[in-house]
């Protein structure tokens with residue numbers, strides 16, 4: 001790569017030759033917009049952004065630290081990194097390739113390979129997962145030489161070990177109650193949670209059976225049937241019923257989506273320096289906060305209404321086999337209102353009234369709707385619209 005006028009360059013990631021590119025101004029959140037970034041149209045990695053610099057003579061080149069990170073990669077590492085870039089673009093994740101994300105992708109991949117040995121998965125190929133992109137708890141597809149698959153979840157290095165243990169114990173209770181969900185696979189030593197060590201640090205990992213069905217969000221419209229919606233409602237109902245009736249061990253450790261959590265989220269939102277909220281907007285936030293806290297107070301934290309919930313029920317976290325919806329991502333699990341969990345699942349999953357009706361009927365085959373469902377449902381929906389990631 002040499003000059004602004006040059007129409008092509010070699011893709012530094014996959015080394016495809018003569019890839020078309022354009023020079024663009026950097027987005028302001030990334031760096032000074034007077035600085036350049038490159039947009040490459042690589043037939044393998046797809047249309048991606050790359051960090052760049054402008055020399056004193058006006059010529060634009062790939063950012064040297066980025067190049068220094070990518071240059072030494074082996075062919076296998078390049079193939080993996082190229083796949084990561086493709087997947088991110090396919091899922092509309094916006095990123096500019098620089099040394100940090102290159103290190104992060106490849107670092108997690110090396111961790112996953114070390115972790116996979118705990119299950120005896122030698123010779124398997126590790127793919128970045130098709131969706132989700134939980135960068136802290138990276139998910140990998142393990143593709144064995146005979147074509148069979150597993151799923152490997154690399155738990156965040158900052159996660160408390162008790163939290164993973166809690167998730168696995170709760171998951172087992174869900175499975176016993178016939179909630180369609182993940183089936184854990186034991187490592188070589190028989191333990192479901194494995195710890196791998198590398199460079200003086202350690203991380204936890206878990207492996208699950210492969211579920212051979214598409215994620216809900218990839219289903220063609222006609223595949224989202226009334227039966228599927230009803231089964232989804234029943235699965236959520238069963239999950240809530242487990243939490244409402246189980247004896248919770250005192251070592252359980254997970255987050256709480258309660259009034260305090262909401263207030264903290266809103267404090268952070270209001271304090272964001274780059275958002276110049278008007279006095280009217282701040283007053284609106286505070287009004288919502290007051291109303292939600294009153295609702296939570298009214299609902300209380302009784303066992304029928306508040307318990308451990310998946311907390312991230314969504315089309316991209318549900319895999320479908322026939323008309324059975326498998327709840328497959330529990331990494332956000334924690335104590336919360338069943339009402340909020342229901343509201344989130346419905347908001348993200350249904351755009352047809354008959355599906356929503358079937359979903360609620362499925363839930364009520366298992367247990368009554370949580371208290372205050374009609375009264376507070378819209379309020380929880382409003383809270384979710386304003387405080388997008390609070391729950």
Ligand SMILES: [Zn+2]
Pocket residue numbers: 011012013014015016042043044045046082
């Ligand atoms: Zn490429």
